[in-house]
Amino acid sequence: MRIAEQVTFGGSGLEREAGLRGDAEAQARMWADPDARVLPLWRGKPLIAGEERDRLGLLAPDHEVLALAGEPRLFLGLDGDAPRFAADISRWEPTGLDTAALGAFFDPSEQHHPALPPDQRFAELRGVMARLSPRDAELAATARALYSWHRTHGFCARCGAASAVAMAGWQRICPSCGGHHFPRTDPVVIMLITRGNSVLMGRSPAWPEGMYSLLAGFIEPGEPIEAAVRREVAEETGVRVGAVEYLASQPWPFPASLMLGCWGRAESEEITIDPVEIEDALWVTREEMVSVMAGLHDRIRPARRGAIAHFLIANWLADRLD
Template sequence: MRIAEEVTFGGSSMDRAAHLRGDEMAQARIWAQPEAQVLAFWRGKPLIGPEGLVRLPTDHPALQEAGHGALRIFLGCDGGAPVFALDLSAWQPENLEAAALDGFLDRSEQRHPALAGDQAFAELRAVMTRLSPRDAELAATARALFAWHHSHGFCARCGAASEVSQAGWQRQCPACGAPHFPRTDPVVIMLITRGNKVLMGRSNGWPDRMYSLLAGFVEPGEPIEAAVRREVAEETGIRVGRVDYLASQPWPFPASLMIGCRGEALSDAITIDPHEIEDALWVPREEMLTAMAGSHPRITPARKGSIAHFLVSNWLADRLD
C-alpha cells in the first residue's frame, strides 16, 4: 500500500538521536542549549496550541510545576533542536472535571495560569487530526513512554523499585540489574470484505452507533495472518482466506502497534460471541459511503485519525493496492 505511512502517527522520520540517550553529560549539555524545546504533558495529555504541539523553553515558569524528580524524556532532535517531554502531572488544576477524565473520550481541557490562554492540555485522540506528522510522532512517542513508566515502576524479575535510565527509554533495576524496555503490544486490525461488503463490529461500552473494523491482540507464537483469521472467527464465526498486510499505526492508548490487514471472507453468516463484541454486520459499499459522510441512521464510523478510518476510506476510494 503506497500511501501506508500517511496514517496518523505513521511517522515523520524524526532523528531520535538514540546515541545520546545513555550519555548523561550530553543530556545535561543539550538541556542547557537555548534552542532546546520541551513538550509538557499532564496525565498523558499534551499541551496544545492553535498551531499544534506547544514547544516551551527549558526555563519556562510552567515547567517548575513538574516538581523534583519529575519524569523527563529525551525524544530526539527536530531540525537540530533537542526535544524533551516533561511530565507535569504533579500540578493540580482548579475546577478539575474528574468525571471527564475517565470518559470514553476525554474532551475536557486544562489550562495552566503560567501559559497563554489559547494553550491547553488536551486528550491526544481528540486533537490528533490537527497535528502535523512531526507533532503526531512526538506526541505519540511521549504519551506511550509516559504510560509505560507509570505502569512499570517495579522490576518484573525481583519486584524491587526500578529506576529511569537511557533518558527515559529504559528502566534499570538497582537490586538485580535487570534492564526493562518500553512495551509495545501488536494488534491486528482487519478490513474483511466479501464482494462489495465490508465487515464492521462494535465493542461493549462504545458510544451509540459507533462501528469499526474488527481487531485483536496477536498471541505468542502466532503469525499476523493467523491472528487475523483467529480473531475474525472468534468474534463473528466468519472464515477468512487470503490475508494481506496494508499499513501500520502506533496507537499509544496505551501501547499498541496496529497492524492493518485486508482479508477475504469465505463465508457470510455471522455468529456473535457476546464475550468478544456486542454486534457485527456486513455493510455494502454504498451504505459505508453514507456512514462515512455521517448520514447513516445506524452507523457512525471510527474516528478520523484512526487506522480503521484510514483503511475504510481508502477501500472506498480503491486506493488499497
C-alpha cells in the first residue's frame, strides 16, 4: 500500500539515536541543551497544547512541573538537532479529579496543572491523535508505550527480583541474575475482510453504544500473519477467508501493540458469532459505509478517526488499497 505510512503513528523519521541511550555523559549534555524539550505525561496522558488540541506541550528541562517527575526519564531521540525526552508526573494530584472518568473506556476529562498556560492540558491520546503532526504523534506514542511497559515490568521475569532502569528508559536490568529486559510490542492483525461490495464489521461488548470496527486479534506463537487473519475471522464470525494481503501497520500504544493491517477476501458470507469474542458482526455495503463514515448512519458509529481501522476503511472506499 503506497500510502501506508500516512496512518496515524505511522512514523515521522525521528532520529532515535539508540547509540546515545547508554552514554551518561551524552545524556547529561543533551538534557542541558537549550533546545532540549520534555514531554510530560500524567497517568498515560501526554501534555497537549493549543485551543484546537493539535500539538504537544513540550517543556524546557528546568520547568517547575518536571520537579514532580519520577523515574525513569526517557530519551526519545533527536528532532533535527534538538533532544527530546519524556517524563512521568503521575504522582501529581490534580484538584477536583474525576476518578470515574479515569476508568472509562475513553476518558474525556482533561487535567490542567496551575503552573502551565490555560491551553496546556493532559488529555487522552486517542482523542487528539488525528490532529497531531506526524512528529508529535510519534513522540507521544513512543513515550506512552514505554511508560506502560515500565509500569508492568518492574520485576525480573527470570528470577522475580526488582529490576533497574537502564539505557535511558529503553531497558531494564536485573541486578540479581543479570537478565536484560526490553520493551515489548504485541503483534495484532486487524482485517479488512471484503466480499463483493461489502466489508465485515464487528463490535466488542465493552465499546460505546453503536461503535463498530474491523475484526482484530493477537497473533499466536508460531503463527504467520496470513494464518492469524484466517483464524481470528473464523473464530469470531465463522466466515472463511481465502487470499490475504498485507496493507499497512500502526504502532498502537494502548498499551503496546503493533497493528498489522491486512486485506482478506471472504469465501463465505454466513455469520455465526462467538459471543465470548464479540457481541455482534455484520456485512456493510460500500454505499452504507459512506453514511457510516460521515456519521449519518442511524445504527452504526465508525471506528475512531486516527485508528488504522478508520484508515483502511476510508482507503477502501476511495479505491486506494494498492
